[in-house]
Amino acid sequence: MEELWVFIEQDEGEVEESSLEVLSKARELGDKYGFEVVAIFLGDGVKNKAEEVGKHGASKVLVVDNPNLRHYNSELYSKVMEKLIMKYNPNTVLFSATRNGRDLAGRIAVKFKSGLLAHVISLDFDESKDLVGKVPGFGGNIAAVVKCIESRPQLATVTPGVFEIKEYKSTFEVIEEDLGVELEPKNIKILSKEKGEYIDISKSEKVVVAGMGTGGRMDLVEELAKLLGADVGVTRPLADIGVAPRDIQIGSTGVTLKSKLALILGASGAPHFTSGIKDCGLVITVNKDPEAPIKEYSDYLVVGDIFEIIPRLVKLLRGEENA
Amino acid sequence: MLRNIIVALKVVPKPEEVTFNPETKTVDRSKARNEINPADKNALELALRLKEKYGGKVIVVSMGPPIWDKYLRLAVAMGADDAILISDRALAGSDTFPTTRTLATAIKKIGNYDIILCGEESSDGGTGQVPPGIGEWLDIPHITFISDIIEISEDGWAEVKRTIKGGHEILKVKLPFIAAVELGCNTPRFPDFRRKRWADREFQLTIWNIGDLGLNPEEVGLKGSKTIVVDLEEVRPPERKREVLTGAPDELAKKLYELLKGYL
Ligand SMILES: Cc1cc2nc3c(=O)[nH]c(=O)nc-3n(C[C@H](O)[C@H](O)[C@H](O)COP(=O)(O)OP(=O)(O)OC[C@H]3O[C@@H](n4cnc5c(N)ncnc54)[C@H](O)[C@@H]3O)c2cc1C
Numbered sequence: 064m065e066e067l068w069v070f071i072e073q074d075e076g077e078v079e080e081s082s083l084e085v086l087s088k089a090r091e092l093g094d095k096y097g098f099e100v101v102a103i104f105l106g107d108g109v110k111n112k113a114e115e116v117g118k119h120g121a122s123k124v125l126v127v128d129n130p131n132l133r134h135y136n137s138e139l140y141s142k143v144m145e146k147l148i149m150k151y152n153p154n155t156v157l158f159s160a161t162r163n164g165r166d167l168a169g170r171i172a173v174k175f176k177s178g179l180l181a182h183v184i185s186l187d188f189d190e191s192k193d194l195v196g197k198v199p200g201f202g203g204n205i206a207a208v209v210k211c212i213e214s215r216p217q218l219a220t221v222t223p224g225v226f227e228i229k230e231y232k233s234t235f236e237v238i239e240e241d242l243g244v245e246l247e248p249k250n251i252k253i254l255s256k257e258k259g260e261y262i263d264i265s266k267s268e269k270v271v272v273a274g275m276g277t278g279g280r281m282d283l284v285e286e287l288a289k290l291l292g293a294d295v296g297v298t299r300p301l302a303d304i305g306v307a308p309r310d311i312q313i314g315s316t317g318v319t320l321k322s323k324l325a326l327i328l329g330a331s332g333a334p335h336f337t338s339g340i341k342d343c344g345l346v347i348t349v350n351k352d353p354e355a356p357i358k359e360y361s362d363y364l365v366v367g368d369i370f371e372i373i374p375r376l377v378k379l380l381r382g383e384e385n386a
Numbered sequence: 387m388l389r390n391i392i393v394a395l396k397v398v399p400k401p402e403e404v405t406f407n408p409e410t411k412t413v414d415r416s417k418a419r420n421e422i423n424p425a426d427k428n429a430l431e432l433a434l435r436l437k438e439k440y441g442g443k444v445i446v447v448s449m450g451p452p453i454w455d456k457y458l459r460l461a462v463a464m465g466a467d468d469a470i471l472i473s474d475r476a477l478a479g480s481d482t483f484p485t486t487r488t489l490a491t492a493i494k495k496i497g498n499y500d501i502i503l504c505g506e507e508s509s510d511g512g513t514g515q516v517p518p519g520i521g522e523w524l525d526i527p528h529i530t531f532i533s534d535i536i537e538i539s540e541d542g543w544a545e546v547k548r549t550i551k552g553g554h555e556i557l558k559v560k561l562p563f564i565a566a567v568e569l570g571c572n573t574p575r576f577p578d579f580r581r582k583r584w585a586d587r588e589f590q591l592t593i594w595n596i597g598d599l600g601l602n603p604e605e606v607g608l609k610g611s612k613t614i615v616v617d618l619e620e621v622r623p624p625e626r627k628r629e630v631l632t633g634a635p636d637e638l639a640k641k642l643y644e645l646l647k648g649y650l
């Protein structure tokens with residue numbers, strides 16, 4: 064049976080959830096089109112984690128276990144993937160469109176002269192078993208339906224959060240692969256890593272989003288969020304200037320929100336941002352410009368100065384003033 | 387002293403000015419103003435800073451239509467030493483495969499490179515696939531999402547800062563390498579007024595066609611691509627109430643409170 068592969072990303076043994084979303088989707092496609100679904104799992108001491116991965120749709124988990132694969136390294140990971148693909152000739156290889164997934168897929172595509180669909184938001188095969196996906200462009204306003212032609216393996220990266228993680232009851236085998244190649248990095252070495260606690264706002268129920276109109280006054284935004292029991296998100300420029308971590312940035316190069324409530328303060332509504340709020344429930348925005356493009360994306364646009372309105376709202380929420 | 391620092395630079399339409407024609411199912415870029423892809427300006431800025439610190443020559447290379455001429459001149463006005471435009475009708479419709487092939491071939495022709503910088507992604511196609519792809523054609527290491535090149539040592543290694551989930555990592559990478567630079571990681575300089583005048587009037591832009599690169603028409607453009615676009619669609623914003631609330635700050639705070647009350 065032809066194989067449909069999913070690259071499972073991990074760091075220090077911690078599995079990237081969006082890889083499991085892709086694996087679950089792959090299983091659905093595999094059942095429909097007759098592919099064997101194989102999870103490709105590279106890491107250090109990850110063999111005992113293979114169970115946890117496989118149940119999300121694989122019929123086989125191929126493990127490459129090596130201390131030098133503990134963290135992502137484009138040189139080593141692309142070398143291992145190259146060997147594996149040459150050995151087994153999969154029909155298709157899927158990646159989650161994380162930083163590392165995109166990094167790796169871009170290299171593999173040229174190595175195998177393969178077509179690569181970018182950060183797709185839908186995925187299927189056509190009648191000739193060519194991979195087809197929807198690729199958002201221009202910040203997310205326009206999507207192209209793109210198809211891989213001729214080449215094998217055909218490749219795609221999948222936007223995180225698009226597909227659901229599922230569990231399957233069927234059994235799977237775990238195979239440890241010994242590639243017999245040396246895995247010493249020659250050109251890229253990791254000197255150090257600084258990781259704070261990762262804040263995942265993609266599943267938050269309520270989010271207060273700060274844009275440049277807040278002037279980066281995160282204290283005010285955080286106070287409001289706390290009173291609302293909400294998490295905080297930001298537009299890209301605030302992450303760029305470093306007042307907030309990149310992980311809580313919303314938009315096409317950040318997180319897509321699914322919250323029931325989004326209160327957005329001082330964001331103009333650029334396409335690369337608004338693609339991250341399209342799945343929200345109620346959207347309330349505050350902007351001093353009544354014609355700001357964000358209006359299109361708002362249920363309520365409150366026209367006024369954040370610094371005049373929000374401190375008053377804070378007082379109301381604290382019960383210090385009567386509504 | 388560094389050898390060439392090459393910046394791959396793309397010109398893009400401003401995303402908010404691009405419209406979609408649902409009847410013809412085409413993207414209308416005609417009313418959109420163009421700009422240098424924002425992240426590529428950050429890449430150019432980083433290249434210019436490297437040059438100031440370690441010497442070398444900053445060369446901008448771009449694959450696109452002749453109208454990109456003025457944006458390459460802008461890059462020269464910002465401080466690039468040279469600019470090359472690869473322009474050929476046969477390149478139309480290129481997906482990332484022939485795009486990386488063409489750019490890599492041009493970079494080889496320029497030669498003598500130590501560092502190649504790209505933007506993290508373009509604001510139109512935005513695949514982010516071009517930098518790793520060029521790395522593979524040139525058989526050199528690639529690193530994506532870097533926010534800085536901290537130091538380059540005498541022995542030919544660079545220390546770079548790369549954004550990862552939850553933070554960043556510091557990597558050591560051997561020269562020559564290609565890196566994709568994060569959007570917004572620095573503040574691109576404004577062009578010097580006098581240099582801009584010179585760049586606009588006197589600078590000689592180099593233009594190469596695919597023949598100059600030894601590529602044939604089957605290898606590039608639509609024919610050389612590994613993907614095809616079978617359909618285009620507009621992603622409409624979701625239906626929203628779009629109610630505009632105005633008034634005095636006190637009043638607005640109260641209205642907001644009323645709207646939010648149900649979510650507390
Ligand atoms: C390839 C690419 C990818 C990108 N990815 C993303 C992404 O993922 N996420 C993202 O957010 N951006 C992204 N961007 C950037 C995006 O294009 C915009 O530049 C950005 O979203 C603008 O952020 P902003 O709305 O906070 O700031 P601005 O556009 O500066 O808007 C500030 C708004 O605040 C209002 N304002 C100012 N002061 C006040 C006040 N006192 N009270 C009330 N209102 C006030 C103003 O009227 C204005 O509307 C990307 C760009 C590119 C090119």
Ligand SMILES: Cc1cc2nc3c(=O)[nH]c(=O)nc-3n(C[C@H](O)[C@H](O)[C@H](O)COP(=O)(O)OP(=O)(O)OC[C@H]3O[C@@H](n4cnc5c(N)ncnc54)[C@H](O)[C@@H]3O)c2cc1C
Binds near residue numbers: 512515
């Ligand atoms: C909506 C849409 C969807 C698409 N989907 C796919 C897809 O799924 N697969 C696919 O292979 N192609 C796809 N393409 C085509 C792809 O965008 C083009 O091949 C484009 O020429 C290069 O890719 P990019 O803009 O995505 O570059 P990116 O990889 O996002 O660009 C990163 C950096 O590479 C450099 N660079 C990129 N292009 C050039 C250039 N022409 N000249 C100089 N430097 C450059 C710049 O430094 C840039 O910042 C799509 C295009 C659109 C509009």
